[in-house]
Amino acid sequence: MVNLRNLKKGSRLADRDTSYRKKRLDRGIKVRADTLFAISSHREIFYLLLPRVVPVVALLVLPLLLTGYWGKVLVFACMYGLLALSWDFLASCGLFSLGQALFFGFGAYVAGILSYYLHWTPAITLPIATLVGGLLSAAFLCPVVRLRGVYFAMVTLMLPMLLMKMIETTELVGGGHGLSALAPFHNEWIARYLAVVAFLACLFGFRRLINEDYGLVLKAIRDDDRAVMSAAINIYWRKIQALFIAGAVGSFAGAFMTHHYQFVGMSAFALDYSILPIAAAALGGPGTFAGAALGSMILVPLSESLRALGGLRIALYCIILIASVIVLPEGIFHYMERKYHQFEKLVKVG
Amino acid sequence: MSTLIYGTITSIVLALYTIGFSLTYGISGLANFAHGALYILSGFVAWSFLNQAGLPFFLSAILAILISGLIGFAFYWGLLLRIRGIALSELIVTFAAGITILELLMWKGFYGIQYSLPLFLRGGVEIKGVAVDYQRLFVVGTGILLVILLWLFVHHTKIGLAFRGIAQNERTALSLGIESDWIGALSLAFGSALAAVAAMVILPMGIMESAIGYNVLIYALSVAIVGGLESTSGMIVASFIIGFGQVITAKYIGARWMIIVPLSAIILVLAIRPSGLFGKFKELEERV
Numbered sequence: 001m002v003n004l005r006n007l008k009k010g011s012r013l014a015d016r017d018t019s020y021r022k023k024r025l026d027r028g029i030k031v032r033a034d035t036l037f038a039i040s041s042h043r044e045i046f047y048l049l050l051p052r053v054v055p056v057v058a059l060l061v062l063p064l065l066l067t068g069y070w071g072k073v074l075v076f077a078c079m080y081g082l083l084a085l086s087w088d089f090l091a092s093c094g095l096f097s098l099g100q101a102l103f104f105g106f107g108a109y110v111a112g113i114l115s116y117y118l119h120w121t122p123a124i125t126l127p128i129a130t131l132v133g134g135l136l137s138a139a140f141l142c143p144v145v146r147l148r149g150v151y152f153a154m155v156t157l158m159l160p161m162l163l164m165k166m167i168e169t170t171e172l173v174g175g176g177h178g179l180s181a182l183a184p185f186h187n188e189w190i191a192r193y194l195a196v197v198a199f200l201a202c203l204f205g206f207r208r209l210i211n212e213d214y215g216l217v218l219k220a221i222r223d224d225d226r227a228v229m230s231a232a233i234n235i236y237w238r239k240i241q242a243l244f245i246a247g248a249v250g251s252f253a254g255a256f257m258t259h260h261y262q263f264v265g266m267s268a269f270a271l272d273y274s275i276l277p278i279a280a281a282a283l284g285g286p287g288t289f290a291g292a293a294l295g296s297m298i299l300v301p302l303s304e305s306l307r308a309l310g311g312l313r314i315a316l317y318c319i320i321l322i323a324s325v326i327v328l329p330e331g332i333f334h335y336m337e338r339k340y341h342q343f344e345k346l347v348k349v350g
Numbered sequence: 351m352s353t354l355i356y357g358t359i360t361s362i363v364l365a366l367y368t369i370g371f372s373l374t375y376g377i378s379g380l381a382n383f384a385h386g387a388l389y390i391l392s393g394f395v396a397w398s399f400l401n402q403a404g405l406p407f408f409l410s411a412i413l414a415i416l417i418s419g420l421i422g423f424a425f426y427w428g429l430l431l432r433i434r435g436i437a438l439s440e441l442i443v444t445f446a447a448g449i450t451i452l453e454l455l456m457w458k459g460f461y462g463i464q465y466s467l468p469l470f471l472r473g474g475v476e477i478k479g480v481a482v483d484y485q486r487l488f489v490v491g492t493g494i495l496l497v498i499l500l501w502l503f504v505h506h507t508k509i510g511l512a513f514r515g516i517a518q519n520e521r522t523a524l525s526l527g528i529e530s531d532w533i534g535a536l537s538l539a540f541g542s543a544l545a546a547v548a549a550m551v552i553l554p555m556g557i558m559e560s561a562i563g564y565n566v567l568i569y570a571l572s573v574a575i576v577g578g579l580e581s582t583s584g585m586i587v588a589s590f591i592i593g594f595g596q597v598i599t600a601k602y603i604g605a606r607w608m609i610i611v612p613l614s615a616i617i618l619v620l621a622i623r624p625s626g627l628f629g630k631f632k633e634l635e636e637r638v
Contacts, residue, residue: 096438098445143617149437150381154571155616157383157445161568162613169606275449278442315453318446325439325446326432 025343051340055293056200063192070301075192075260077300078199082253084277084284084292085202086246091286092210093242094222096149099156101273102140103250104257105163107133109173111255112264116179121186122259126252133251138244145239148225157274164269178265185259195256199293202249206289218242275314276300279321285331294333352480353597359486361593362493363552365586367566368573369496370544372585375574377513377537378530380430380440382422384448385545386567390560391451392418392546393553397465407468415546422542426535434534448567455560467554485555492551496544497586513537572612576619591615 027047039045059078066074083100090097111129114120144155168176185191209215220228221235228235258264276299277292284295299320303313324331371385382388392414399410425447433439469485476482504510515523516533524530545566569592577588595611 091438096441098441143620147620150441151575153441154381154575155620158568158571158613158616161564162609165609169609271449275446279446282442311453311457315450315457318450318453321446322429322443322450325442326429329433329439 019349020346021349023343023345023347027341027343059196059200063189063196071192073301073304075195076304077297078195079253079257080273080276080280080300081199081293081296082202082249083273084280084296085199085206085289086249086253087277088281088286088289088292089206089210089249090242090246091281092215092222093218093239094148094225095145095239095242096153097156097246097274098153098278099158099160099274100250100277101160101269101271102156102163103133103137103247104254104273105160105269106136106247107251107254108258108264108268109254110136110251111258112179112182113173115182115259116174119183121183125183125259126255129255129258130248130252133254134244134248137247137251138240141243141247142240145236145243160269160274164266167266167269174265176266178263178267180263182258182262182264184262191256191260198252198256203289203293210289272314275317275321276303279317279324281331282321283324283328283332285333285335288333288337291331291333295331298332353594353601355477355480355482357590357594357597359482359490359593360597361590362490364569364573364589364593366489366493366496366548366552368570368577368585368589369500369582370541370548371570372574372577372582373500373544374537374541376582377517378534380426380534380538381444382538382541383441383445383567384425384451385541385570386563386565387448387451388418388421388542389545389549389566390558390563391421391455392542393467393549393558394455394465396467396550397558400467407470411550414550415543418546419539419543423535423539425542426538430538431531431535434531448563452560452563455563465558466556467550467558469554470551485551489551489555492547496547497582500544501582509533509536569612572616576612576615588615 039048062074063071083104086103087097087100107129110132111122111125114125114128115122140159141156144152147155167173173179185194210219217228217233217238221238225235228238254268258268277296280295280299281292282295283299284293285291299317303317306313306316309316328335367389371382374380374382374385395417396407396410396414399405399413400407403410405413429443429447430440433443469483470488473484475484475487504513512523512528512533513536515526515528516530516537520530523533573585573588573592576592577584577586592612592615595615596608599611600608
């Protein structure tokens with residue numbers, strides 16, 4: 001199908017100008033892996049650093065430029081970005097989660113409970129909620145790590161919905177009203193930079209981790225879990241570790257948002273937190289954390305500017321999601337990366 | 351006695367929720383996460399025919415079932431065919447399509463007491479001192495009839511044979527001239543139509559709202575997981591386990607704890623028998 005389309009495009013080009021054709025060359029810097037390069041000049045160093053430095057600098061400068069409402073949007077984008085990164089991390093070891101809201105909700109509720117009942121400050125509740133949230137996520141999902149694909153996805157989809165219902169009906173931890181008047185961050189600037197730095201650290205940390213030996217095993221579990229088992233590696237234990245890492249990242253986002261809103265309620269388990277990270281990762285391109293980050297940086301501001309649509313926003317994410325899965329399965333980031341690494345020029349034929 | 355009767359009714363309602371989902375999955379291996387959305391959508395379609403076009407209820411129910419089947423067919427042919435075989439993409443697309451339908455319904459403001467379908471039969475009867483209304487008995491009858499008809503259809507017609515062929519081995523079936531795309535689309539159409547049938551008999555017992563779609567999906571998934579996704583007998587047994595579990599929980603512990611039953615059933619089953627009670631084939635390849 002794709003080949004046919006390219007052929008057609010090629011023939012149209014040929015009709016227009018028969019004596020030229022498009023030539024595509026890959027830059028030859030990359031030697032072996034994504035982390036190993038043979039560099040021979042300043043130009044090449046610049047070429048490699050540019051795509052890494054620009055987003056970091058942009059994200060560090062943006063909080064200074066954006067004030068008020070759009071500053072808050074940036075914080076949201078970072079938190080949704082963390083959820084998307086955690087989704088991508090799970091996906092790269094073969095666990096397809098439809099319930100990032102589970103991780104988010106655990107973190108949000110742990111931070112909320114510590115802050116509401118014990119009056120602890122965010123400086124203490126954030127790390128505790130991150131760890132405890134990760135542990136809870138791993139504990140709740142450890143009976144189902146033996147499942148793959150659709151089956152795992154079904155359970156993760158159901159868990160946040162069921163937990164939401166349980167909180168509503170049993171009226172534990174605030175019930176339908178939630179816990180309000182929680183401690184805010186002392187300083188708005190610290191909060192903003194905490195969000196941005198956590199997002200960047202998670203992005204580059206995951207990108208590094210997945211290319212280390214540890215991440216290689218996780219990727220191998222996705223590709224062929226039986227081969228990994230036959231190498232005498234306990235894949236269930238590795239999957240639980242991956243769930244802990246992804247759960248901790250999601251929980252951090254939840255705990256952060258709890259203190260940001262100074263409120264935690266059932267909405268922490270809402271579908272938004274599950275669907276937007278998946279949409280972001282699918283739009284940006286799954287598999288390379290940068291895609292998920294890019295996707296959330298596009299989708300969150302977009303959805304904020306469409307706030308007038310109200311409930312339609314979730315439907316809109318879903319349509320973007322379907323469109324990007326079907327029309328652009330590789331994602332924006334893969335496309336950009338390919339174009340960045342290629343020269344393209346028209347050369348004369350003959 | 352009331353536990354027995356209401357347990358049976360709840361179980362058959364659960365089985366009706368699941369039957370379409372289980373059929374589609376059993377044939378084409380496609381987990382239709384839009385099942386709950388199609389269920390409630392067909393309810394609103396029937397309501398629109400009934401109240402806005404002024405058709406009689408029986409006719410609008412038939413039309414709603416047909417339309418739901420067509421939507422399922424078009425959904426497969428238009429979207430899912432392009433990503434067939436990529437489990438993650440199938441999952442994302444059906445899930446997202448389901449949410450799109452539900453959120454659009456919510457946005458259109460389909461909520462309130464006026465959105466309810468009429469009962470087929472009014473009144474009730476007393477069985478051994480327990481009052482049961484005719485509609486609930488009708489649900490039980492429909493459930494039993496549907497399972498029997500489906501069994502006959504799958505085992506004694508040509509399309510049914512093709513269904514079983516694709517379910518057993520897609521490539522061999524293909525080499526025998528069974529077109530898997532066509533059968534896959536038909537299986538989704540049948541699954542969606544069955545969701546609509548369930549909606550037509552169950553929805554008159556309450557008010558329609560789009561949040562029901564999520565509940566139906568949750569129950570269908572839990573019954574399917576407990577019973578083993580592709581097995582019809584497993585589905586029936588699982589719906590009886592969960593149905594009776596819920597009625598007993600509601601009676602002795604409190605109605606608010608009912609929601610725990612499907613969750614704990616899933617976790618128990620997954621811990622003991624990950625392929626579900628009756629799930630046999632595809633066990634090693636896909637689940638564990």
